[in-house]
Amino acid sequence: MSLSNLSPIPELYVSPESAQKLKVEAGDLPSWDLTPRQICDLELLMNGGFNPLKGFLGQADYDSVVETMRLADGTLWPMPITLDVSEEFAAKIEPGQDIALRDQEGVILAILSVSDKWAPNKAREAEKVFGADDLAHPAVNYLHHTAGKVYLGGPVTGIQQPVHYDFRARRDTPNELRAYFRKLGWRRIVAFQTRNPLHRAHQELTFRAAREAQANLLIHPVVGMTKPGDVDHFTRVRCYEAVLDKYPQATTTMSLLNLAMRMAGPREAVWHGIIRRNHGCTHFIVGRDHAGPGKNSQGQDFYGPYDAQELFKQYAGEIGIEMVDFKQMVYVQEKAQYFPVDEVPEGSTVLDISGTELRRRLREGLDIPDWFSFPEVVTELRRTSPPRAHQGFTVFFTGLSGSGKSTIANALMVKLMEMGGRPVTLLDGDVVRKHLSSELGFSKEHRDINIRRIGYVASEITKNGGIAICAPIAPYIATRRAVREMVEAYGAFCEVHVATPIEECERRDRKGLYKLAREGKIKEFTGISDPYEAPEMPELRVDTTGIDVDNCAHQVILKLEQMGLIAGN
Ligand code: PPS
Structure with missing residues (x-):
């Protein structure tokens, strides 16, 4: 029977007096502005969440972790925690030097005593850690396209925690959680990791897990970085607060974990287990497809649905936390009750709503039944994901000078304003060049800057529920794709x-x-002495030769209706 050891865990912080002094001294050091992911990693390094790590991995530890899931001294550690920097910055740094690590506002959080500097073999890291060098995996994509080319490693001296302004009362360091458990006399604690809103199936699963383990329950959601496209953590935390009330009193608590997930399936499960052990938990729930990244570029799952449970089982002793493994929970209509999928009574009707189906129902404003989720959770999700006809969107016209973009865009704007409901902004090529891009010319570089500015403004308008109509030439495919990505993070792009x-x-x-x-x-x-790359698959193509403007604008309206962006009533 495992009982928690709730004595304090080592942190990397110096005393507040030393921190004050160090901060002043560090002002003269070369400094690295941490990326959002590095800030998450640093926080857990400093507060003991990543114990036994004492800093960002050096090369020997890195190689060993990548190849064998162990530090060079043999300790189990599945995830390379590395400080990636640009070649430019790395060229100025030599092992033996100290550097100041700053947050995005320039506040010094820690000092890294650089012991190692090397250029990693990223393809090997992808293969070994994530199972394939496939860009469909979000962490592999990050590795190749976002992470710097050089890694710096070495011990970290913690000066202060990263600052959080949101949900402060729900954020706890490992030692704060340990103290809380001590205070309440909790000795057996089962942790539930999540990056999704909790619905009834999760509540049922977590509650059963706690009962089976005869333990208290810690809902421990990740609020650092999760899979791109996930429900934002602000919404999720409001949902979790609502679900917390559904557990029997004094059995359950919630704390937020500022972890940057890698979606590494089995390896990630082992890593999550170690992190929860460090937070004072004795048990850890591993369900179906734990930390799964979805499909690879061949359309197959990266990992098997229960691979994470298998790997966890293999290392459970060393992780120091017991796994509570669970099959998928499904709703059995006749019993009006949830069952693990392998315990469903024969001949009964099983109901389930997949994540994709849930998103469709939210998008289209369709019913989400009570057996699936709690009304408070559904209300919260509907607030942040209103049906498409109430969300913002962007219509992006592209074409040659004089093709009729501005004229159709103007007609479309007026038609949309006549319909009402959402504010409409027209970002016409000429207008943008006057107000946003007056210093720019027509070189490829300047055109790209111009279009990205338009894309940024359009994405902000879209995010805030408005309609952005853009009408620049935008001659390059890659730049238009970048704008699409910016906008689609918040709404539809036509x-x-x-x-x-x-x-x-x-x-x-x-x-x-x-x-x-x-x-x-x-x-x-453009078109005479400069290229125009025509879109291969635009949502709509119109040719204004012999067709009047009204007709063209109407075609756009029909397209928007078809995309569900304009309500029928
Ligand atoms: S781009 O490529 O998207 O940044 O161009 P855009 O901002 O839409 O600006 C195009 C308008 O600028 C005028 N103009 C030129 N267009 C193309 N190439 C060159 N060299 C150029 N110089 C000036 C032109 O009037 C374009 O307006 P529209 O409305 O497209 O006719």
């Missing part, structure tokens, strides 16, 4: 290619620019 042929644009020559371009008086003119 690309409209105004495909009026160049001959027709030149014939109209409404601004006399084609004539000047032909005479060589305007350089880098």
Whole structure:
């Protein structure tokens, strides 16, 4: 029978007096501005969440962790915790030097005494740690496209915790949680890791786990970084607060964990177990597809649904925490009750709603039944994911100069304003160049900056529930794709290619620019002396030759209706 050892765990912080002094001294050191992921890692390094690590991994530990899931001294540790930096920064740093680690506002959080500097083999790291060098895996994508090329390793001296302004009362260090458990006399504690809102199945599962382990329950959601596309942590925490009331009194508590997940399935489960042991827990729930990243580029799952349980079982002794393994919970209609999928009474009707189906129902404003979730949770989710017809979106026109983009965009704006309900902003090419990009010319670099600015503004409008209509030339596919990604983080993106042929644009020559371009008086003119990469799969393509503006704008409205962005009533 495992009982928690609730004595304090080592932290990497110096005393408050020394911290004050160190902070002043560190002002002169070369400094590295931490990325959001590195801030999460640093917090857990400093507060003992990543015990026994004493800093960012050096090269010997890194190689050993990647290859064998163990530090160089043989201690189990499955995840490389490394400080990735740019080549430029690394060129200025030599082992033996100290560097100040700052948060994004420039506050010094810690000092890293650099012991190692090396360029990792990222393909090998991807293969060994995440199972495949496949960019469909979010952590592999991060490794290749976001992380710097050079790693710095060495011990960390903690000066202060990263500052959080949200949900402060729900954030606890491992030692704070240990003290809390001590105070309440909790000796057996089962932890539940989650990055999703809790529905009835989760509540049932966690409650059963606690009962089976005869333990108290810690809901321990990740609020650092989770899988791209997840429900934001602000919404989730409000949902969790609602579910907490459903547990029997004094059995359950919740604390938020500022962890940056890697979605590494089995290895991640072992890592999560170690982190929970450090937080004073004795048991850890591992369910189906723990920390699963979804499908690989071949459309197959990266890991088997119970691989994480298998690996955890193998290392449970060394992790120092007992696994409570669970099958998927499903609702049995006849019994009006949840069962693990392998204990469902024969011949009964099983009901389940997948994550994808739930998102569809939210998007379309459809019913979400009471057997699936709690009304408070559904209300909260509906507040942050209103049906598509109430969300913001962006219509992005692209096409040659004089193709008719601005004219259709203006007509569309007026039609949408006539419908009402959402504020509409027109970011026309010429207008943007006057107000946002007046210093820019028409080189590829400047056009890209211009389009990214438009994309940023459109994404903010979309995020805040408005409609952004953009009408620049936007001649490059890659830049348009980047804008799409920015916007789609918050709402729908409708690309409209105004495909009026160049001959027709030149014939109209409404601004006399084609004539000047032909005479060589305007350089880098799109379609004449500069490229235009036509979209391959826009949501809509219109050609204004022989069709009036009203008709074109109407085609866009029909498309928006089809995309569910305009309500039928
Ligand atoms: S881009 O490529 O998307 O940044 O261009 P954009 O911001 O839409 O600006 C295009 C308008 O600027 C005028 N103009 C030129 N267009 C293309 N190439 C060159 N060299 C150029 N110089 C000036 C032109 O009037 C464009 O307006 P529209 O509304 O597209 O006709």
